[in-house]
Amino acid sequence: MGERALLAEVADLAAVLALHAALDADVLDGVDDLVPAARTVLVVFDPARVSSETIGSWVLRAAGRAPDAIAPGPLVEVPVRYDGADLDSTAELLGIPVPDLMARHAGVEWTVAFTGFAPGFAYLVSADWSFDVPRLAEPRTRVPAGAVGLAGGFSGAYPRETPGGWRLIGTTDAVLFDPDVADPVLLPPRARVRFVPERDRLTAASASTEAAEPVGASPAAARPVLRIDSPGGATTVQDLGRPGRAALGVARSGALDRTALRIANRLVGNAEGAAGLEITMGGFAARAATATWVCVTGALADITVDGRAVDAYAPVLVPAGAELRIGAPRAGLRAYLVVRGGILAPRALGSRARDALAGLGPAPLAAGDELSAGEPASVVPPVDSFPWTVPPPSIDVRIAPGPRADWFAPGAIDTLADTAWSVSPHADRVGIRLDGPALARTRHDELPSEGMRPGAIQVPPHGRPVVLLADGPVTGGYPVIAVVTDAALDALAQVRPGDRVRFRRV
Numbered sequence: 001m002g003e004r005a006l007l008a009e010v011a012d013l014a015a016v017l018a019l020h021a022a023l024d025a026d027v028l029d030g031v032d033d034l035v036p037a038a039r040t041v042l043v044v045f046d047p048a049r050v051s052s053e054t055i056g057s058w059v060l061r062a063a064g065r066a067p068d069a070i071a072p073g074p075l076v077e078v079p080v081r082y083d084g085a086d087l088d089s090t091a092e093l094l095g096i097p098v099p100d101l102m103a104r105h106a107g108v109e110w111t112v113a114f115t116g117f118a119p120g121f122a123y124l125v126s127a128d129w130s131f132d133v134p135r136l137a138e139p140r141t142r143v144p145a146g147a148v149g150l151a152g153g154f155s156g157a158y159p160r161e162t163p164g165g166w167r168l169i170g171t172t173d174a175v176l177f178d179p180d181v182a183d184p185v186l187l188p189p190r191a192r193v194r195f196v197p198e199r200d201r202l203t204a205a206s207a208s209t210e211a212a213e214p215v216g217a218s219p220a221a222a223r224p225v226l227r228i229d230s231p232g233g234a235t236t237v238q239d240l241g242r243p244g245r246a247a248l249g250v251a252r253s254g255a256l257d258r259t260a261l262r263i264a265n266r267l268v269g270n271a272e273g274a275a276g277l278e279i280t281m282g283g284f285a286a287r288a289a290t291a292t293w294v295c296v297t298g299a300l301a302d303i304t305v306d307g308r309a310v311d312a313y314a315p316v317l318v319p320a321g322a323e324l325r326i327g328a329p330r331a332g333l334r335a336y337l338v339v340r341g342g343i344l345a346p347r348a349l350g351s352r353a354r355d356a357l358a359g360l361g362p363a364p365l366a367a368g369d370e371l372s373a374g375e376p377a378s379v380v381p382p383v384d385s386f387p388w389t390v391p392p393p394s395i396d397v398r399i400a401p402g403p404r405a406d407w408f409a410p411g412a413i414d415t416l417a418d419t420a421w422s423v424s425p426h427a428d429r430v431g432i433r434l435d436g437p438a439l440a441r442t443r444h445d446e447l448p449s450e451g452m453r454p455g456a457i458q459v460p461p462h463g464r465p466v467v468l469l470a471d472g473p474v475t476g477g478y479p480v481i482a483v484v485t486d487a488a489l490d491a492l493a494q495v496r497p498g499d500r501v502r503f504r505r506v
Contacts, residue, residue, distance in 0.1 A: 002483030003506070005044045005453050006052060007403045008059045013113050013125060016041060017190065018066035019059075028058045035246045035451035036114040036189055037475050038123075042451025044246065073112070073190035078157065080106070080148055080195045084168035086136075090150060093167075094131055102197065104129070105169065110155060110193040115185065115249035116449060116475030119358045120159035120177025122187035123449070129153065139165030146172050148195070155195075157187075160359060170195075177249075179348035179360055185248045222344045222372035224289040229323070231365040232283030236354035237345050238336075239275040245349060246474040252454055253355040253470050256429060256493030257334055260298040264338040267295040267315050267386060271377040274342030275352040277365070279335045282328040288318040289370070293340035293380055299332030299494060300390045313386040332391030332494035340380065341373030356429045357471045391494035394420070398488045399503045402457060404447070404479030409440035416457075416465065416481060417503050424464075425497045429471040431458075432492060434501060438463025439481065449475045455484035467492060 001007045010016055020036040023043070027034070030050030035042040045055050082102045084090075091101040110124035133150040140163060143149075147158045149166030158164060159176035172195075176186045187193060228235075238261065241254020255261040255278055262272040277284075282301050296303050296312050303310050306322045312335075318324050326335050345352045345362040354361035405413060421434035439459050452458075456468045458478035467484060468476075469492065484492065485506065495501060 001042060001403050001451075001453060001480065002400045002455060002485065003047055003052070004486055005042055005451075005483075006055050006059065007450065008041045008043060008063070009039060009403075010041075010063070011039070013038060015039075015066070017070050017111075017113065019063055020189065021070050022062040022066040023059065026062070028055070031055070032244050033246045035116075035474060037116065037450040038114070038448030040448075040450040042246075042453070044453065070190065073188070073192055075192045075194065076187060077194050077196045078172050078174050078186075079198055080170045080172050081198045082170045084148065084170045086149075086167040087169045090133060090167045090169055094133070101169065105150075105155065106195045106197050110195075112187050112189050112191045112193065113154075114189055114449075114475065115187075115247065116451075117249065117473060118159055118162055118177075119179075119249040119360065120185045120187070121249055122156055122176075122185075122191075122193070124155040124187075124193055125153060126155075129155070133167055135165040136167060139163055143168065144171075146174070146176075148172055184349060189247060222374060223341070224370055225292045225339050225341070225373045226286040226324075226371040227289055228365050228367055228369040228371070229285040229287060230283060230367055231369075232279055232285075232326070233281030235277055235279045235284060235365040236356075237275050237343055237362045237365075238278040238353045239351055240273040241353045241470060242349050242351045242355075242360075246451065249474055250349060250360070251355055251358065251471050251474055253353040253358075253360070254351065255336065255353075256470055257298050257336065257490045259490045260334075260336045260493075261338070263313065263386065263388075264295040264297040264336050265342070267297075267313070267381065267383055268293045268338055268340040269376045269378040269380045270338060270340065270342050274338065274374075274377075275345060276336050276338035276343055279326055279337060280333060282326050282335065284326040284335075284337070285323060286371075287323050288320055291320045292318050292373070294318055294324065294337060296326060296335055296337050297388070298335040298391075299329035301329045301335055302327035311385070313388045315380050315383065331393070333496050334493055339371070339373045341376045344372045344374050355471050357473065391491075393496075393498075394500040394502070395491045395495065396502050396504050397491060398485045398506050399457065399482040400485055400506045402480040402482040403450075405481050407441055407443040407447075407479040408459070408481055409442050412439045412441075412481065413505075415439055417505055419502070421465070421501045421503075423495045423497050423499045423501060427495070427497060429469055431466050431468045431472050432495065433466045434464055436464065439465065441479070443479075447477050447479050449477045452476045452480070453483060455486065455489050456480045457482045457484065469493075
């Protein structure tokens with residue numbers, strides 16, 4: 001799965017649970033994440049610390065000693081009201097009375113096979129559940145938080161409002177995902193789950209999480225630095241994200257152009273991972289509350305301080321009361337603004353990054369917001385200029401082999417590599433859809449959900465490639481034909497609709 005991950009495929013879900021347990025019991029140094037799914041375990045690793053060959057040998061050894069029986073996880077009892085919009089139609093579809101469907105769903109013990117789709121969304125299975133429930137022919141655009149549903153042989157509950165195609169049979173008030181507590185996911189992999197009908201709650205323990213201290217409140221020493229007059233098209237707080245959380249259904253997130261953020265931080269004396277602002281399509285204006293060092297990197301745009309032009313990729317002192325403006329980009333898409341000391345905002349799961357798909361992290365900026373900064377890591381370096389390149393309208397992107405290339409016709413990889421793909425308007429922090437010829441598939445059956453990575457090139461039924469970015473889902477059911485190399489992802493952060501992308505095979 002590219003140069004930073006390996007996808008281990010096994011026969012069935014029971015083997016997934018066994019392999020995941022064996023790997024989790026003896027994690028190799030250099031492994032950053034283990035993501036179980038329907039028939040695979042995705043192993044994410046750092047190639048600077050461990051080779052892919054070592055990872056492969058480790059996985060094979062673990063498969064050889066995988067236990068026949070998995071030690072049971074903790075039991076979590078989840079309160080439920082059987083009032084779902086599809087309860088009657090699902091019972092009719094299965095040929096059983098509604099009370100029987102409710103009794104069977106509540107009468108079995110479920111196990112969390114894997115998580116994905118959204119943070120805290122658990123795919124539940126049970127050896128005592130024999131129904132295969134087809135998904136809705138047309139997914140809903142809005143499924144409310146707490147909805148309990150069925151799809152295939154799985155049950156699950158939606159942690160937050162999202163689109164979805166599962167058949168809804170009930171509702172729970174349990175908090176399934178809370179980023180402000182020590183254990184944010186109520187239903188982690190391998191946990192045992194029982195749904196407790198609301199009428200039985202007086203005699204059963206309802207689902208709960210232990211209280212924990214909120215994390216990431218701004219320290220008392222924070223100093224106000226900017227007041228937002230206009231956030232522009234879209235401006236969010238971003239750092240280097242939340243790596244290592246994919247097993248909980250949490251994407252990496254963070255700045256899409258990590259190089260631009262790192263350089264900007266270095267130029268004002270911050271640690272490379274300090275939080276800054278990711279400004280999409282410009283139109284940004286703010287006023288300095290105190291004299292503040294700033295740096296702007298990324299897209300090519302006009303930058304002014306009280307109407308005076310200043311340089312990108314250089315530290316700039318903005319006097320107290322002065323107005324800082326970043327215009328619409330003339331090349332590239334996203335500018336990065338950092339302030340000396342780094343932006344302070346509440347942390348969620350150890351990061352200040354805004355995750356657009358999961359709704360994690362600080363809300364997008366609005367006019368009137370005030371931003372504070374912390375303490376810088378070092379002095380402002382004496383840099384007059386820093387070498388940088390204007391983002392071009394056509395880029396070459398290196399790709400490594402994907403795990404499902406054999407699902408495609410023999411010429412599909414050549415088509416992928418030989419085409420100058422056009423960036424479609426369907427591009428955001430979750431992913432980029434590319435327009436061009438359809439990539440022909442030889443297999444058209446449904447792919448069971450498996451782990452995904454930023455840079456994975458999925459091919460949905462329409463045949464056009466979609467490149468997942470930092471806020472993309474951690475599991476998915478479309479085959480991955482290739483994977484963008486990690487170093488090439490930053491360039492994709494700057495492409496605009498109509499720009500051209502060409503893939504180059506490693």
